[in-house]
């Protein structure tokens with residue numbers, strides 16, 4: 001399986017990092033070795049002084065598809081969950097300055113903790129889902145899927161023009177504003193419509 005992630009999909013987050021609001025989705029990928037499950041701890045790597053949390057809604061791809069029309073894209077995911085797109089911001093900034101790819105900042109081991117997945121039918125409106133991240137008891141990020149720049153369907157349509165989606169692939173759909181540095185000892189708690197889905201420590 002693979003992890004596809006969308007950058008800058010909430011305008012307020014693009015602005016907080018002084019990035020332009022994109023007119024087409026910004027895409028990057030993480031390998032399967034990035035996944036952390038079952039609230040296992042995240043071990044802070046020593047190659048970065050500035051690992052940021054990015055809480056995101058994650059789609060689980062339910063069937064294979066290529067060149068998926070936006071109109072049909074909704075049938076390619078049945079479950080959603082929460083994930084953290086851990087980002088080595090110091091490495092990313094150095095690479096951005098030089099116009100280089102982001103992989104070392106985004107794809108390292110453990111950089112993609114994910115929650116359990118729940119059926120999307122659990123939510124009355126997929127574009128009015130509140131989610132948030134608390135770090136050591138303090139709310140740092142709050143988002144609502146109504147503020148996505150690119151909808152889940154448009155992401156699936158766009159990505160599948162280039163890359164075949166397979167059952168079990170994960171799509172990280174972008175983070176709302178409020179990203180900040182994590183440190184050893186922090187407790188990260190992620191909530192989807194008030195239900196706690198993530199609860200793990202940085203070690």
Ligand code: MG
Pocket residue numbers: 005006007008054056085172174175
């Ligand atoms: Mg992200």
